[in-house]
Amino acid sequence: MPHDDPDHPHSLLPPDPALRVKALETILTRKGLIDPAALDVIIDTYENKIGPRNGAHVVARAWSDPAFKTALLEDATAVVSEMGYYGRQGEHMVAVENTADVHNMVVCTLCSCYPWPLLGIPPGWYKSDAYRARAVREPRAVLADFGVTLPEDTAVRVWDSTAEVRYLVIPERPAGSDGMDEAALMDLVTRDSMIGTGLALPVEGSAP
Amino acid sequence: MTDAPDPVFTEPWHAQVFALTVHLNEAGHFDWPEWASCFGATLKKNGLSKELDGGDDYFTAWLETLEQFLASKDLADLRDVAEMRNAWERAYLSTPHGAPVTLE
Structure with a gap:
């Protein structure tokens, strides 16, 4: 069908890349070598099916079930695979737990390795040179940029992901969340809290 | 909070090049650590001249790596890719707006 706009007589030319x-x-x-239909399935999966809700599910269960948490810290890959979270960039996952003494934070200084099955595709800042360079060098300054200030005596441990090992941070369970069920707990778990650049959300009405 | 739903891919071609790489890896044409090390090298090289912001420049580096990577594995010749790219450009320019774009 001819187009009626003389300025666009032909199809819009996509950008060079x-x-x-x-x-x-x-x-x-x-x-x-490839099946174009498979590409659409992959895109749909990452755009719609895989994301931080998966990781939040794992964290909420770890908060609720001590035996699960123990197993998760021992062998995260096996435990999350049983929950159906496995696949590319999830071959070897390690869970690290934040406590009052230690705050864990994850980076990939090489490129952008990230636990896709649990968190989806990393956000732009995770892939930026600024974050990748500074997370190791000055993690507290980076945390401050994210609005996170930790007590002086909390140690910060930075984990550098590789193509072989990827990390999930289990944030500290917020005060006042006792008795909340798994679904309610999941809503407190943000993506950033599982990278370690944020904390779990505070429970409404409870003192921080 | 920073958990607002960012789009996963901001440009359709970001998603395409990502899916293409994952698919080739799943089909066994290369393993992921090998890919990651090549991609890391490109990011490092591109980051020397300017600070990469992790957006478009990240996927530009991804595509650049994939082209070189596939050429080095004899899966897609660089000259063939350039010719095919130009064929697609001609197809877009000669197809009336609204009609499906196909190669001659």
């Missing part, structure tokens, strides 16, 4: 990706796709499809 989009054309290059299309070129790769065409070549690999013609060689029979």
